[in-house]
Amino acid sequence: MKKIFTLFFLLTSGVIYAQEMPEMGIKVRIPQSDKTIVAEINEVSAVPSPKANLVYYWYYANGIHSTQGGFSGKLLDGQYSEFYLSKNLKEQGFFKKGLKQGPWKSWNEDGTLKEQTKWKNGVLVADKVVPFWKRINILKKNKITPADTIKKTAK
Numbered sequence: 001m002k003k004i005f006t007l008f009f010l011l012t013s014g015v016i017y018a019q020e021m022p023e024m025g026i027k028v029r030i031p032q033s034d035k036t037i038v039a040e041i042n043e044v045s046a047v048p049s050p051k052a053n054l055v056y057y058w059y060y061a062n063g064i065h066s067t068q069g070g071f072s073g074k075l076l077d078g079q080y081s082e083f084y085l086s087k088n089l090k091e092q093g094f095f096k097k098g099l100k101q102g103p104w105k106s107w108n109e110d111g112t113l114k115e116q117t118k119w120k121n122g123v124l125v126a127d128k129v130v131p132f133w134k135r136i137n138i139l140k141k142n143k144i145t146p147a148d149t150i151k152k153t154a155k
Contacts, residue, residue, distance in 0.1 A: 059076060089107050098122075
């Protein structure tokens with residue numbers, strides 16, 4: 001009887017403390033005349049009300065749509081890839097609740113990198129690139145530090 005009770009206890013406690021399965025998204029493949037799109041669509045819980053200035057990307061009727069300030073379908077949420085007919089990458093990035101997030105890259109048909117951008121919550125983040133003429137040592141102004149002025153006055 002003790003063995004049966006112990007076995008029953010072990011089996012029921014295993015069910016109670018079992019790990020929860022991770023949420024798996026739906027991966028859709030949309031062939032078009034000039035490209036193929038592969039995107040992840042997850043059931044997004046607690047979607048905030050759309051903001052008027054942001055562009056949301058969503059899936060409906062076997063197509064990817066984008067609308068500023070709203071959506072009417074399942075929001076894209078996860079990895080997104082577009083391919084040329086030659087199967088080379090055309091564009092790749094990540095969506096979070098329908099908004100572009102993180103680094104996005106686009107390529108020419110021959111596979112060379114065309115553009116690289118960074119997004120945060122659907123807003124394009126500007127790269128702070130220092131112009132070439134500011135990186136050249138010749139054009140930099142000589143900065144005088146307080147220690148230099150003390151050395152000059154001591155001489």
